[in-house]
Amino acid sequence: MGRDRAWLIGGRTGEGVDSAGDVFARAAARCGLEVHTFRLFPPIIKGGPTSYEVRMAERPLYARSDALDCVIALDDETVARHAPALRPGGLLVVDDPRVTARPGTAPDVAVWPAPLTALAREAGDGIMRNIVALGVSARLLGLDRAVLQETVRERFAGKGAQVCARNVAAVDAGWRHAEAHPDRWPPLGTAGGARGADARGAPCRMRYLLSGNDAIALGALAAGCRLYASYPITPASDVLEWMAEHLPEVGGAAFQTEDEIAALGIVLGAGYAGVRAMTATSGPGLSLMTETLGLAGMAEIPAVIVAAQRPGPSAGMPTKHEQSDLLHIVFASHGEFPRIVLAPGTLEECFLDTALAFNLAERYQCPVIVAADQDLVLKKRTVTGLPVEEVRIDRGERLSDDEAAALGRAYRRYALTPSGISPRAVPGQPGAVFLSSGDAHDDRGVIDVEDPAVRRAMVDKRLRKTRAVWADVSGTRVEGDGDLLVVSLGSPCGPVREALARLARDGVRARFLQVRCLWPFPTHEIGPEVARARRVAVVEHNATGQLATLVLAQVGGHGKIAGVRKYDGLPFTPGEVEGRLREIIGGDGRIDRLAAEVRRCSSHDSGAS
Amino acid sequence: MGRDRAWLIGGRTGEGVDSAGDVFARAAARCGLEVHTFRLFPPIIKGGPTSYEVRMAERPLYARSDALDCVIALDDETVARHAPALRPGGLLVVDDPRVTARPGTAPDVAVWPAPLTALAREAGDGIMRNIVALGVSARLLGLDRAVLQETVRERFAGKGAQVCARNVAAVDAGWRHAEAHPDRWPPLGTAGGARGADARGAPCRMRYLLSGNDAIALGALAAGCRLYASYPITPASDVLEWMAEHLPEVGGAAFQTEDEIAALGIVLGAGYAGVRAMTATSGPGLSLMTETLGLAGMAEIPAVIVAAQRPGPSAGMPTKHEQSDLLHIVFASHGEFPRIVLAPGTLEECFLDTALAFNLAERYQCPVIVAADQDLVLKKRTVTGLPVEEVRIDRGERLSDDEAAALGRAYRRYALTPSGISPRAVPGQPGAVFLSSGDAHDDRGVIDVEDPAVRRAMVDKRLRKTRAVWADVSGTRVEGDGDLLVVSLGSPCGPVREALARLARDGVRARFLQVRCLWPFPTHEIGPEVARARRVAVVEHNATGQLATLVLAQVGGHGKIAGVRKYDGLPFTPGEVEGRLREIIGGDGRIDRLAAEVRRCSSHDSGAS
């Protein structure tokens, strides 16, 4: 698998941990490495404990690391929190020479005090200790000095030549200091990789370092999104800020609303009027949007909603990770209407799913939710290319102006077609004026029609619409083979893939099913897989087994489904998944535990004995 | 089963159809009959088609009638809508002599023109034709004239002696006119029944005619509810109006808020401060409450919410019936927290469940939702007594003032107890001041605690709370026996019971399981029942099989569950349920259809082939 190293810098919010991590990740990427980042940050603007992990390797990475090679601790708490994750043989760099490793840290972890603050002061300002730390780190990990300096220069270019030069000097000071330290690792990557060729010699013009939020925003732009309205919330605010910067370039607009109800309302207004629009939010915002979601369902309005989950309920842990809104996303809002829920698990899928969501919203005339999660949208990863050319635009069945004019009052906006989909007109088209309503209505949009047959027909029509969705959407992505079926979705797919690769090296075979579309539920794809499997492990970030609940309801599998769940705010590491899967397949001694898990899975909250 | 007659009056809103129906129902009840009413009314204040059905018998009634015996049509549309429901031999009374029965009406239905308006004019005012119609009806159906007149007198007592006398005269005019008509039915009930003894001779002091909403409000009052805040919405507004009238009598208050978010917020504030409080709403309001619900979950605040379902999504059909919010009620709001969902199916259960909800909310420190439906809360029924004496008050684990003072800052509001339930203090108690929060917190309520172990422990603690709920709640009510298991909840239980009684008369045996607590799901009670049954029919008022979905997810039963669903805005009649059940048990020829239903049931929206 090649070399694979994980570095972490930790300190307090407001001390430049984030920007140091960003610079380091970028420099590593420029050295031709594949990079995967993971931030652990508090909901406290200054002074809260924060850290930034950069994992680097010569093959694509989809998960954070099980263990760290090098930790830069700007403060004590970083030592307490992260030193225990250092691998045997790892290195702990501390600014404060009095610091020693804590209980729980591997015995052969070395503690190396480096006078980061002092060196920064010498370079011009003590606050640059984060940058000094980068110099130290590059030297220790064997990254190219010039690449790092160039990256730092770029980063501070906007702040004036003096600041810029000072920071470059800080890198140097760190680098030089670290020369005193025995080179612990062979060099990683090559300077030539930067903008030249990656580690495998491919041209680098197409290599990018970006986050899931970036990919989502890019996907929306590529798909023709023109209006974006949202209310700030972690971790979705990035999308607002991105769109506010780039939508004006295409004559569109992104702006902040008074609340999430207004945000989705604006998206619906735009969708009704024929413009692609989107909002992004997290749990609390999504809960507020619940009623408006149903209007999109009833009035058959296209709308795209990105739901980046975080730990709940209520405000929960705003800066941590979870996937505990799945059943809410699938079932929220009173009454019954079609919705489509896409579940990207990688950066590329964030991009493609968001772009696809606009087509689906217009084709099926319904809300489409891109169900993401904190880890997926915030972490940055290198990608080689993004499939921007794969974006297609399909605006669904629309009346032309001539058709609209010809139909005039004869137009049936909600015509009872076999597919359930009725050709749309939009305001401004002459002739076919019609009424859309959140009230029950007949095929012309007339409300207060009380005929039971009409009600039944209209309910059926709406629910029928998404039957054909599988022509446009893959419900799952299935890989590998074996008696054990592992089912997951969203960001845990990264650690699952890595865990399965490790198991495969030990000769343990398993089949992996990534749920790509959560609703309509891909029963036709998952059913046969569950039927064929001897055991099924459902890996998800919540306590009650929400994905497992959907599998059980839609497919069955009581008696052979076990839950692999984590709900402590942190994403799975590959090792955690590997360990839990080994338990599940670990022979007869473990069957009882499996059975207990299964029972829990099938009646999670009921406390049934 | 004794005599059983159904009468209906229909006309336009604003014409007194409702008040005529109410008076007739009350008069019938006073004649010693058991009464069950059903209104069909539009969301149009004046001039929309409306009707009021009164079903009367000498045994308790839990459902509307399959067919009508007598229809009073104040207008043409009533004939079109309701004459087809007349039984063979039924009678259609029309004000307008030009009206004839429509196609679809049974051939031997008699049309009898009665000059209601003319008679009303003679009695003093044409608008009294609804009252004239009551006189006609009483005579035809054999109700006691004096009882009806007394009921009318009471009704108009507030409007002055003259109006009162005129209306009594209108009854008489109708009665006398109908003497010209051959007595079609033997007399029903006895005048002596009124306030004296019922048809079976039992003393009548304990007989009441009331609606589900009345029972809910009474339950809340009996259980010590002191604050009620809500926003008007059909069909829950009655509860607001009832509480506004009666809560001041106990020093409490009921008032209207700016929206449903505020209403539930006020209920949470009161619950947090140690006062029993409630709100009632329907789908749109419940959707708006979604975020606030999660705060109750996270901060462990008692709250009682009555959710009276109506057809959705969005505004849907505000005055019609459905049960399509079940999954929303169970799963709405981001994140995971315990909630308790009670599902009354009768008037008595409306009363008892609402009263119980307050105990559960305080004992388990979580939101409790009483999941009702339009039919259940609006229809009036006679009951013999209401079990007001069965109401108990259990305020859960509370610190005494002395305990609070003794603990002081050592108090752990969210202590990690084995049950998950932590003794509460409330503001005002000296000493034990603490913080409640919608943010994740530790056992003392401290927020921004990022330790993964704390997060896990607190999630587990909360989810553990409702494990013991079965000590206080019955999950199901099971009756009868047979290979077929019929599962239902809410108002359809009435028609199901009547259908099963009819099947039993034909020797068809079935077991009926009424779900009484929808969440936590009573897996331990339903599991063995489903396992034992050969076939399972889940009867519910929605299109996607929401109760069936819960059964499948929590219990299993793929392959033997069939859905009996209705989603046209109208409640099931017993005959409809009977017919569908007969199909399901109807031998091998029907197996295919059953299989198709089952497939639909297990993947309802996915359109899987």
Place this chain on the structure above:
Amino acid sequence: MATALTFKDFAGQKAMWCPGCGDFAVLRALQEACARLALPPHRIVLVSGIGCSGKITSYFSSYGFHVHHGRTLPIATGIALANRDLAVIAAGGDGDGYGIGLNHLIHAIRRDVDLTYVVMDNGVYGNTKGQTSPTTVAGTITPSSPSGAVEEPVHPLRLALAAGITYLAQGVSSDVPQLVRLIAGGIEHRGFALINVLSPCPTYDRLRTYQWWRARLVNLDEEPSYRPDSRELAVEAVSSRDASIVGLVYRAPGRPFQSRLPRFRPSPLASERLAPDGERARRILDARYAV
């Protein structure tokens, strides 16, 4: 459009309000105003809320969107941004606009979104059968306030002025010609226009009848000294004379949101022909994310 439009061109379904309902006048005035402005039905979008008032979209012929309770303004804002060529009119009740939906009103006003908002203010929740509304007079007995409403009513005109509105008017259902002028003026105004209409509900409000209003109302339009372009006069009028004024209360040059959004497309977004924009995505990728 060769022939002139009349109100009949905007006739929808037969209106099912109660006899005597003030909303008939609002419907008629809206129809007349659109005819007067020669706005063909397909260039109008009427967005209504839930309530008796909200049924207006069924009775008026144009593109119509009958949305959920209290949310007319976000939806109308989305439409107004999506297609700047449309006349976007929002309409609803006092509960819809000043109860559940009031926050959106204040924020739409400060955004100065170019749209027209007509509130049918009857002082009750008509469609849910007569409960108090935010404009119910304190002391009024209603089903939800059987001992009399305890809350002071909201003052929509005061709030709108305080929020910085650029077109503010109040009309009454008994004066359709004035209503027509006020609504037409609102539609012509570039910016957010609020027309509060005192619209009696004879079914549930026995107090505020047409006569009751007639006895109380002062018509600013007929006051020679009143100048609707004066903020001071407007503040004074709504503070001291309160709800008892009709006419154009205030008008200032609008600063519509649509025109202030940076680089916002002047022609309707809705008429843009979309093509996949991979190239732009690639450019941004290269500029922002290339390593």
Place this chain on the structure above:
Amino acid sequence: MATALTFKDFAGQKAMWCPGCGDFAVLRALQEACARLALPPHRIVLVSGIGCSGKITSYFSSYGFHVHHGRTLPIATGIALANRDLAVIAAGGDGDGYGIGLNHLIHAIRRDVDLTYVVMDNGVYGNTKGQTSPTTVAGTITPSSPSGAVEEPVHPLRLALAAGITYLAQGVSSDVPQLVRLIAGGIEHRGFALINVLSPCPTYDRLRTYQWWRARLVNLDEEPSYRPDSRELAVEAVSSRDASIVGLVYRAPGRPFQSRLPRFRPSPLASERLAPDGERARRILDARYAV
């Protein structure tokens, strides 16, 4: 309580606001005000929203309820009705109170609920990292308005007056003694009190620093001619001098909701010992429903 209380009696956890954050002053002033009023911590409930400002419940020692974003006022209303003996104080940010939560504010004001509301108005969304807030000055560049905020700010004082408030004050974080007076006055006031505090966010707002405010503010408390009991003067002050005033802007006799609710129990509902009330239910049954 034999010994006098000091602000230290209200010390919660160590405050984790950024150095220089204006919210420290608000916390201190609240602590001093409660000490001055001799309110023991257990008789106070502090309800806060989500935001940097909302963390105040962690740093203040009393019964505290840190609720969801924008909903402090409904929750505080429920508490204030449940226990009339408590001092109920709501606190939050400008986004919390004037953005997502503004509707509750207007309605709490017209109800005149007896509680005190302190808004830490920093003109940004601090906790989500600096986006525009409803009180952001138009033109300000923020992460969500990279070309400058296009909306006019809301004017909380104007809106509160228009809504009929009975106690209205504005303070600034640089003047803790005045803040103490204003907050203590609000708590003593029987009715709804709003204290808007101009509370700088040095991390995300470089414009409105302490100095910036100092150069602009006029202190009404020191103006001999100003009378806070005059509605006209208050209307004039908030209209013409806008946000640049501090001090007690307006005070009128409150007409608290708690006292206007019909037959509402004068002693705390929360201290009632509940017993099953089958008998009352039976009486109502017999009176209303017996056949």
